Structure formats: structure tokens, C-alpha cells
Amino acid sequence: MEVTQIIIQVLNSISYGLLLFLLAAGLSLIFGLMGVINLAYGSFFMLGVYLSLAVIEQTGSFILALLGAATAVSLVSMVMEVCFIRKIYNRELDQVLLTFGFAYIFMDIVRWCWGGTPQSLPKPVMLQGSISILGAIFPVYRLAVIFVGILLALVLWLIVEKTRMGVIIKAGVDDKEMVSGLGINIRLYFTLIFALGAFLAAVGGVLGGPITGAYLGLDSEILVLALAVVVIGGLGTLKGAFLGSVLIGFMETFGNAFFPNYAMMTIYITMVAVLVLKPNGLLGKDERP
Amino acid sequence: MFLGVTLLIALIILPFGLGSYGLSLMISVLIFGLFAMSLDILIGYTGLVSFNHATFFGVGAYVVAILFYRGWDNFWLALPAAVAASVLLATVLGLVVLRSSGPYFLMITLAFGQMIFALAWKWRTFTGGDDGLPGIPRPDLGFPVSMWNEQNFYYLVLVFICLSFLLLRQLFRLPLGRAIIGVKESESRMQALGYNTWLLKYLAYVIAAGFAGLAGVLYVYYNGFISPQELNWTMSGMAILMVVIGGTGTLVGPVLGAGIILILQNLLSAYTERWPLVIGMLFVICVIHVKDGIAGYVMKLWEKGWKGYESPGSEKPN
Amino acid sequence: MNPQVALQKARRLVDGENVDIVTGIVSSTVAYALRDYLVENKVPVIIANAGAAGLTGEKGSKYIFRVSFANGQYEYPMGDYAYNQLNLRRVVVMAPDYAAGLEKARGFMDSFRANGGEIIQEIYPKLGTTDYGPYLAQVNKEADAVWVHFSGTDCIRFVKQYADYGLKDILPLLATGDLVDESALPHQGDAAIGIVSSHHYSAALDTPENRKFVTSYRAKYGEEPNMYADQGYVAARVIVEALEATGGDISDTEKFLSAIRNVRFTAPRGPFKFDPETQNVIFDTYIQKTEKIHGKLVNTVIKTIPAAENGWSQPK
Structure with missing residues (x-):
């Protein structure tokens, strides 16, 4: 076991964990605040991946692809929320069926x-290639993921802690009624939260x-x-989602590297271990919102 | 009651009106119907949305297949052994998973389901790995009726599903069953009344697993193989859809749901490549326009028609 | 695909629509699941991809033919080539953790070891791994080369990440042709250059039959043909040739089966015939190298290993 190996695996864990945070933060908001089970979240x-692929093919710009795809996906999600989800708040099984249908x-x-052929999303030109960190070779793009992940976590934290919307979100998690x-149009906020969640999912994509690449089944x-x-x-805590992401990032990376035989199970073993010790997750409250 | 008898008669004469393909599809519908019915015990009667029901289905099937591969080819031995294995597994898993509730319950059951899926995938010497265990023959019941005949097998499945239905319906009329339903309606009230709600949920979990195992046994004998795919979460997810689309808390509804999903899946895919789109839209329409699932919808129509002839005070069909 | 869904569809075809021949079947699990049903119904099956060796071995049947490959069949010659031509002695092996991946890896390892080579590390990531980073960081850098098999969605990610983690510059990559499938090459980009692989088909094969095939395939679908295109073509051609041999008569099943068994022609991939005993295909194996020619990535054939020199044999 060499030092460089450990460095790479730690960097792998952090970049994978933050990638997980990017893709789970939105679900955490939707699930935690609205109590809506959204099985179309992965979609x-x-x-996000496929739309950005289309934009990149047209314009060649990664930034345009990011903004375009995320905006388009959040618009789609708003329509979905206003026309369908809104009718079935508090009907969990119907939410399962509806979002599964979507x-x-x-x-x-x-x-x-x-089509069904797997595709790949090109990296932005300036983030291609790898650099050497203390003799260990690591892809530049993953360093960028770490950077953006931390940035986004900070922005989300500021929104939740420092803005009016954040106050309402936190209050909503505790007590919807x-x-x-208080006369706040909670419906509007729900639609916005749902769209924000979809936006984050697409950004993650x-x-x-x-x-990850782009393929059916993703x-x-x-x-x-x-x-x-x-x-x-x-549920319902961004801090929890952050902790959960990093934990899974480390467990999966080190688990796969040193116990590849159990690779199919690491994430589930982690889940069971956490839920056995804390039946409501690491930072979850005792009662559901 | 009348509705039930009509349905039963229809199911009994059905094979005479179907070609061999239609019959094979109906057998699958009944097997999956039994599987979905067993999940309804949890979703519809206990209020537990379990995401590893396929585990018990698969374990039942694997026990039959593994016994066969080791030379134990006896239906009357394999059936109880398989059901017992499913029940045993549930008694162990239930101790852990029932500590969580709501979405946490959903996810911890998913986690266990996937761990057992991985086990079936990796334990090659025992389970055949991802290739599964093919070549399981139809059972010999010990009397001169060949199960290789599709019609006979259909009736075998029909007998099992009817018996299961009657047993379960009876269960939910007994005080124990009533108490389980009470947990779904309000766990805190049942606790206040002095019930051990944990134990009630645990019992429901174990019972549901047993019936899922039975469905798995019929499945492996009918199809002649079992592979880890039958233990995967997609299978559990499909069962949830069958229950919800058919109507929760009705036992019959999930069988209808199984029929709808399997028949659509097979018919649509023969005519259009866009069948997932069509199925997806059907789910959406179903949620928005057909509340309480198809069974609830049919029941309402039935009641409307029934009340036209009977006095308004007549008992609701169950 | 779920084997149960596949079986249901096979029942529709055979019971419902009385089809006489079944072909296709991509996954070995599905093939095993369908096997008994189709054999009992005496339906000739032309497998066009499923690779489990047992399908034409212990689970073989006179009704089952395979025009694609058995796992290990085109991996085996690579062991010889790596040891004798590339002079490699110590190799790391990587393949996805499922029956086909293990069986293919065994094909390469058996022949490499038989030559005296040493496998110094075996890594089997789970099928459909998103992130190969953790595995790649563990690769033993003292090896002479890395041999891998990945296919489908895995192969784009793997090839790119192999380059990202700096392994491309220090350890040559040997692979099955699946890794550098013609449909994946444009997405893998320059990361794929230099990979040496063994396969039964390359779109870059320079034969009259293949040139014609590639031209008409491009005209029709607007992309390069790959192994699946060739396998589909060969499956259809086998059926046509067998039907022509019997004058379109399939009423005598034995006669029809024997007509299939005797089909021989020159396919895009080269000479095609069945092993009369196992009814598995016999083919020439191509050692190919991925190169960029006129700005386009292609798998240039650098050596042809005739079927007779392939030491692989059907496991009994």
C-alpha cells in the first residue's frame, strides 16, 4: 500500500461523494419538504445529460449546455408539478405510480x-487531461467536480440559512399547516422547490x-x-444529504478498491448499518414532516 | 359474493376459450397475481410499502431449484421447504427492517433485497450465478395428472390462488387481521388500545413472505428456471405497481393489476415499439382519473348497477 | 432483459404465431431460460450473440446453433499472441463480475498461462460500474500490460478513465474487440488509440465481402457496422442458405437441421461454418489495433489467426 494510492483513493472518494451530493441535493429538498416521492428524479x-449533449453538439459550449439543459428540465418539472403532482399531495402510493409513469x-x-447506443458527454476543453499530485495522477475534471460540489453546497446552505425562502423551507419541513x-402561498413555494430540485438534478447530470456517460438505464x-x-x-436536511454523500463516497471507493468482491453490496451494507443504528438516518428527525 | 362466484366460474372455463399462448399468459398472470396479492397484505392492510418482496418470491423459487439440483425432486417436500425458507428469512429480516418506518422502511427493505440479489449473483456454486438455474421440470404431484399439460398446470395455480385468497380473506375477518388493519389506520390508536403494534406488523411481514414464497414455487415450476433477476428490485417495484394499479386492500385488485400490466406489456410490445410510453401514460391517467385502483373503480360501477335492482340498504360486496 | 419477459415473448412467437425458427438472443441468462422451452417444442434456434460456452456444450442440443461466439473463443488466441508476439510476461486482468466476463477472462488467462505467462492480479468490478477510478488506482504498476473485457455502456467509461488515471502512458492495454466496438470508438476518442484487441469481426477488414457489407450498411444506417451487425447478418444468411438448400421446405425438421449444420459461405467476417459436433461457429480470429486514420478511429487488423490454429476448445 503506497501513499500515492491512498491520496488518489481519498480524492476519488471526495469527488465521487460530491458528485453524489450534486445529484441527491434536489431529491432531498423534494422528499424532505414536500413529502413527495419522486421516482422520476433519476429521469x-x-x-439533463441528454439535453446537454444536444446543446453541445449544436453550440460546442459546456456552459450553455449546463444552463440550457437545467432550465429546460426545470420547466418540464414545473409543468409536471402544477398539472399532476399538485393533485396528489399526501397520497404517497399514487405519487409512486404517477412518477413511475413519468x-x-x-x-x-x-x-x-x-436511440439505445451509449453516448459520452465531452468534458470542457480546459478541464481535460490529468495532473500529478505528489506523484499520483488524477483527472483535472474530478478536481473541478470537487470544487463545484463544495461551491454548490455553500450556495444551497446560504439559501436555506440566510434567505426568506430558506426560512419558509425550514418552517415547512417542521410544520406545513x-x-x-401565516398566509404564505405554500403551493407556489412547492412548485418552486420541485423545480429547484429538478434543476439541481439536471445540473448534477x-x-x-x-x-457517467449517457445511456438508457442511467x-x-x-x-x-x-x-x-x-x-x-x-430526510429534509441538506446537511444530512451532504454527510450521506461523503460517507457513501468513501465507503464505495475504499470498499471497491480493497474488497471488490463485495462491490455489489457496499452501498446497501452502508445503508443497513446506518439505519440499524439510526432508524431515521444520520441527521433525520424522529417524526416525518 | 355474486361477483366473486362469477369471477371464479369465468376463471374455470377460461382455458377452453384460450389458445395455448393465451393460456400461458394467464398462468403467468395468476402466478404474479398471487405474488402481488401477498404484497397487498403489507401495502393494503398493514400500511407497509416494502421494497424487497421479490426476495421472498425468489427465495421460494431458488429453494425448489436448488433442491432439484441436489437430487430432491419431490413437489410435496419442495413446496413446504420453499415456503418455510421464505418465512424463516422474513422472521430474521423483519427484526431489523421494522425498526424503520415510512421512506426509511422502503429503503432498508430495498437494501436487504439488493444484498440478497447480490448473494444470488455471486454464490455461483449454489445458485448458478447470474446465469441462474435452468432446467427445472414440472412437478409430479403423485397422481396421474400431468403437469406438463398447460391446462392442468393452470388449474393447479388456480387452486393455490383461490386457497390463498380464502385464507387471507378469513385472516382479515379474525380479530388478529382486524388489529393489523387497525395498525394501518392509526398505529398510535392501536398502541393506546394496548396492542403490540410491532408484533402485528411483524406477523404481517412474515405471512406476506410465506405467500410470496408460494408464488415463487409456482413460478419456478412453470417457467423451469430461476435467475437473480427475479430477486432484483425491479421485480419488487413491478409488484408494487400491480398492487397500486389494481387497488390496495382488496386482495383481488392486485391480481387484476398483474393481469393489466402483464397483458399490456405483452400485447403492446407486439404492436408498438413505443409501449413504455403508452404504459407510462396509462399510469398517469390512472392516478388522475381512477382513484382507488381498477378494483375500486369496478366495485363502484358494480355497486351503481347493483343498486339499480336491489334496495339501497343491501350489504356492500366485499 | 428479464428472462421471464423473454420467455413470455418466445411463447407468444411459438405458441401464438407458430414461428418455425427463433434467432437473436443477446443475453446468456435469457438463452438458458429459453433453452428447454424451445428444445421441447423442437424449434431450431440460431443464437446471434449469447456467449455462455455451455449453450453449445453441456446444455447443447441439435436444435441449438450459434453463429456469434462462445466466451473464450476469440480471447484464447490473444494469450498466445501476447506472450509470443508482444513478449509480455506479467499481465493484470480486469473484467466485469458476471458469468460472461469471468468466462472470457478465463479464455485469455488459460492460454497466457499455458505459454508460461503470469497473471499477477485479477480485478472484477461489478457489472455497470460508473466509476472505475478506485479500481484503476489499485492496478499493479509492475505489470507488463493490462488485459480487459468490457462491453456496452462500460466500455466508453473504462477507456476514458484508463487514460484519465494515467495508465495509458505506462501500461499497454489489451482487450476483447468488444471494448473498442465500432459504435463506441467515436465516443472514446483518442483514449482508444493503441489498444490491441482480439475479435471475430472488424469493420476495417479488407476483404471484398466486408467492403461491400460496410458500404451498404453505412448507406442504410449511416454508421459503421460492428460485431452485432455482422452477427445479425450471418444469422439471417444462415437461415436463408439453409432454406435454399431444402428448397424452402422445413416440414422435415431433421433434414432442415442438417441443412443448417452444413451451411458454409464467406461472411463479412471471413469464412463461416459450424463445428458439426457442437453446432457452435468456427471462425478466424483477428488481432487488431486501434488507430487513427484520416482523422477517424478504426480497428486495423494486424494479424489473422486461422480457426485451425485457435487452441480454444469447447469445455465439456
Whole structure:
């Protein structure tokens, strides 16, 4: 076991963990605040990857692709929330059926438009290549993911802690009735939260795309990962989602590197271990919102 | 009651009106129907959305297959052994998973389900790995009726699903079953009434696992193989959809749901490549326009028609 | 694909629509699941991809033919080539953790070891791994080369990440042709240059039959043909040739089966015939190198290993 190996694996863990945070933060908001089970969440991620692929092919710009794909996906999600989700708040099983239906629809639309051949999302030119860190070679792009992940976590933290919207979000997690009792249009906020969640999923998709690639089935893989992160961290807490992401990042990286035989199980073993010790996740509250 | 008898008669004469492909599809519908019915015990009666029900289905099937591979080819031995294995596993898992509730319960069951999926995938010498265990023959029941005949096998499955239905319906009329339903309606009230709600949920979890195992046994005998795919979460997810689309808390609804999903899946895919799109839209329409699942919808129509002839005070069909 | 769904569809085809021949079948799990049903119904099956060796071995049947490959069949010659031509002695092996991945890896390792080579590390990541970073960091740098098999969605990610983690510059990459599939090459980009692989088909094969195939395939689908295109073509051609041999008559199943068994022609991939005993295909194996020619990545064939020199044999 060499030092360089350890350095690389630690960097791997952090970049993978922050990638997980990018893709789970939105689900954490939707799940935690609205209490809506959104099984189409992975589809938002997948749509993000494919749409950005289309924009890059047209314009060649990664930034345009990021903004364009994320905006388009959040618009789609707003329509979905206003027309459908809104009708079934508090009906969890119908949410499962509805969002699963949407997952089917999005998956087939992607297959229709892009076909079944796996594609890859090119990295931005300035982030290609690798650099040497104390003799260990590490891809530049992953360092960028670490940077953006921390930045986004900070921005989200500021929104939740320092803005009016954040105050309402936190109050909403604790007590929905109280918030609407104060005369705040909670419906509007719900739509905004849902769209913000979708926006984050699409951003995660575009940033993660150069690592994951674009293929059918990406949606369900991401969904399971995101659900795992959110549940391990505890519902409705961004801090929890952050902790959960980093924990899974380390567990998966070191688990796969040193116990590759158990690679299929590491994430589930982690989940069981956490939930056995803390039945409501690391930072979850005792009662559901 | 009348509705039930009509349905049963229809199911009994059905094979005579179906071609061999239609019959094979119906057998699958009934097997998956039994599987979905067993999940309804949890979703519809106990209020537990479990995401590893396929585990018990798969374990039942694997026990039959593994016994066969080791030379134990006896239906009357394999059936109870398989059901017992599913039940045993549930008694162990139940101790852990029932500590969590709501979405946490959903995810911890998913986690266990995937761990057992991985086990079936990796433990090659025992389970055949991802290639699965093919070549399981139809059972010999010990009397001169060949199960290789599709019609006979259909009736075998029909007998099992009817028996299971009657047993479960009876269960939910007994005080124990009533108490389980009470937990779904309000766990805190049941606790206040002095019930051990944990134990009630635990019992429901174990019972549901047993019936899922039974469905797995019929599945492996019918299809002749079992692979880790049958233990995967996609299978559990499909069962949840069957229950929800058919109507929760009805036992019959999930069988209808299984029929709808399997028949659509097979018919649509024969006519259009865009079948996932169509199924997806159907789910959406179903949620927005058909509340309480298909069974609830049919029940309402039935009641409307029934009330036209009967006095308004007549008992609701159950 | 879920084997149960596949079986249901096979029942529709055979029971519902009375089809006489079944072909296709990509996954070995599906092939095993369908096997008994199709054999009991005496339906000739032309497997066009599923690779589990057992399908034409212990689970073989006179009704089952395979025009694609058995796992290990085109991996085996690479062991000889790596030891004798490339003079490699110590190799790290990587493949996804499922039956086909392990079986293919075994094909390479058996022949490499038989020559006296040493496998110094075996790494089996789970199928569909998103992030190969953790595995790549563990690769033993004292090796002479790395041999891998990845296919489908895995191969783009793997090739790019192999370059990202700096391994491309220090350890030559040997692979199955699946890794550098023609459909993946444009997405893998320059990271794929220099990979040496063994396969039963390359779009860059310079034969009249293949040139014609590539031209008409491009005209029709607007992309390069790959192994799956060739396998699909060969499966259809085998059926046509067998039907022509019997004058379109399939009423005598034995006669039809024997007509299939005797089909021989020159396919895009080269000479095609079945092993009469196992009914598995016999083909020439190509050692190919991924190169950039006129700005386009291609798998140039650098050596042809005739079927007769392939030491691989059907496991009994």
C-alpha cells in the first residue's frame, strides 16, 4: 500500500461523494419538504445529460449546455408539478405510480430521440487531461467536480440559512399547516422547490455526464443512489444529504478498491448499518414532516 | 359474493376459450397475481410499502431449484421447504427492517433485497450465478395428472390462488387481521388500545413472505428456471405497481393489476415499439382519473348497477 | 432483459404465431431460460450473440446453433499472441463480475498461462460500474500490460478513465474487440488509440465481402457496422442458405437441421461454418489495433489467426 494510492483513493472518494451530493441535493429538498416521492428524479438527471449533449453538439459550449439543459428540465418539472403532482399531495402510493409513469415516459422519449447506443458527454476543453499530485495522477475534471460540489453546497446552505425562502423551507419541513396559516402561498413555494430540485438534478447530470456517460438505464441507477444518500443522511436536511454523500463516497471507493468482491453490496451494507443504528438516518428527525 | 362466484366460474372455463399462448399468459398472470396479492397484505392492510418482496418470491423459487439440483425432486417436500425458507428469512429480516418506518422502511427493505440479489449473483456454486438455474421440470404431484399439460398446470395455480385468497380473506375477518388493519389506520390508536403494534406488523411481514414464497414455487415450476433477476428490485417495484394499479386492500385488485400490466406489456410490445410510453401514460391517467385502483373503480360501477335492482340498504360486496 | 419477459415473448412467437425458427438472443441468462422451452417444442434456434460456452456444450442440443461466439473463443488466441508476439510476461486482468466476463477472462488467462505467462492480479468490478477510478488506482504498476473485457455502456467509461488515471502512458492495454466496438470508438476518442484487441469481426477488414457489407450498411444506417451487425447478418444468411438448400421446405425438421449444420459461405467476417459436433461457429480470429486514420478511429487488423490454429476448445 503506497501513499500515492491512498491520496488518489481519498480524492476519488471526495469527488465521487460530491458528485453524489450534486445529484441527491434536489431529491432531498423534494422528499424532505414536500413529502413527495419522486421516482422520476433519476429521469431529470438523465434528461439533463441528454439535453446537454444536444446543446453541445449544436453550440460546442459546456456552459450553455449546463444552463440550457437545467432550465429546460426545470420547466418540464414545473409543468409536471402544477398539472399532476399538485393533485396528489399526501397520497404517497399514487405519487409512486404517477412518477413511475413519468419515468417510463421520459425513458422512452430519450430512447426515441437518441436511440439505445451509449453516448459520452465531452468534458470542457480546459478541464481535460490529468495532473500529478505528489506523484499520483488524477483527472483535472474530478478536481473541478470537487470544487463545484463544495461551491454548490455553500450556495444551497446560504439559501436555506440566510434567505426568506430558506426560512419558509425550514418552517415547512417542521410544520406545513403553520406556514400556510401565516398566509404564505405554500403551493407556489412547492412548485418552486420541485423545480429547484429538478434543476439541481439536471445540473448534477451535466456535471456528472462526462464521468457517467449517457445511456438508457442511467435514470434508475441514479435514482437508487440518490434515494440511498437521502435516506442515509435523513430526510429534509441538506446537511444530512451532504454527510450521506461523503460517507457513501468513501465507503464505495475504499470498499471497491480493497474488497471488490463485495462491490455489489457496499452501498446497501452502508445503508443497513446506518439505519440499524439510526432508524431515521444520520441527521433525520424522529417524526416525518 | 355474486361477483366473486362469477369471477371464479369465468376463471374455470377460461382455458377452453384460450389458445395455448393465451393460456400461458394467464398462468403467468395468476402466478404474479398471487405474488402481488401477498404484497397487498403489507401495502393494503398493514400500511407497509416494502421494497424487497421479490426476495421472498425468489427465495421460494431458488429453494425448489436448488433442491432439484441436489437430487430432491419431490413437489410435496419442495413446496413446504420453499415456503418455510421464505418465512424463516422474513422472521430474521423483519427484526431489523421494522425498526424503520415510512421512506426509511422502503429503503432498508430495498437494501436487504439488493444484498440478497447480490448473494444470488455471486454464490455461483449454489445458485448458478447470474446465469441462474435452468432446467427445472414440472412437478409430479403423485397422481396421474400431468403437469406438463398447460391446462392442468393452470388449474393447479388456480387452486393455490383461490386457497390463498380464502385464507387471507378469513385472516382479515379474525380479530388478529382486524388489529393489523387497525395498525394501518392509526398505529398510535392501536398502541393506546394496548396492542403490540410491532408484533402485528411483524406477523404481517412474515405471512406476506410465506405467500410470496408460494408464488415463487409456482413460478419456478412453470417457467423451469430461476435467475437473480427475479430477486432484483425491479421485480419488487413491478409488484408494487400491480398492487397500486389494481387497488390496495382488496386482495383481488392486485391480481387484476398483474393481469393489466402483464397483458399490456405483452400485447403492446407486439404492436408498438413505443409501449413504455403508452404504459407510462396509462399510469398517469390512472392516478388522475381512477382513484382507488381498477378494483375500486369496478366495485363502484358494480355497486351503481347493483343498486339499480336491489334496495339501497343491501350489504356492500366485499 | 428479464428472462421471464423473454420467455413470455418466445411463447407468444411459438405458441401464438407458430414461428418455425427463433434467432437473436443477446443475453446468456435469457438463452438458458429459453433453452428447454424451445428444445421441447423442437424449434431450431440460431443464437446471434449469447456467449455462455455451455449453450453449445453441456446444455447443447441439435436444435441449438450459434453463429456469434462462445466466451473464450476469440480471447484464447490473444494469450498466445501476447506472450509470443508482444513478449509480455506479467499481465493484470480486469473484467466485469458476471458469468460472461469471468468466462472470457478465463479464455485469455488459460492460454497466457499455458505459454508460461503470469497473471499477477485479477480485478472484477461489478457489472455497470460508473466509476472505475478506485479500481484503476489499485492496478499493479509492475505489470507488463493490462488485459480487459468490457462491453456496452462500460466500455466508453473504462477507456476514458484508463487514460484519465494515467495508465495509458505506462501500461499497454489489451482487450476483447468488444471494448473498442465500432459504435463506441467515436465516443472514446483518442483514449482508444493503441489498444490491441482480439475479435471475430472488424469493420476495417479488407476483404471484398466486408467492403461491400460496410458500404451498404453505412448507406442504410449511416454508421459503421460492428460485431452485432455482422452477427445479425450471418444469422439471417444462415437461415436463408439453409432454406435454399431444402428448397424452402422445413416440414422435415431433421433434414432442415442438417441443412443448417452444413451451411458454409464467406461472411463479412471471413469464412463461416459450424463445428458439426457442437453446432457452435468456427471462425478466424483477428488481432487488431486501434488507430487513427484520416482523422477517424478504426480497428486495423494486424494479424489473422486461422480457426485451425485457435487452441480454444469447447469445455465439456
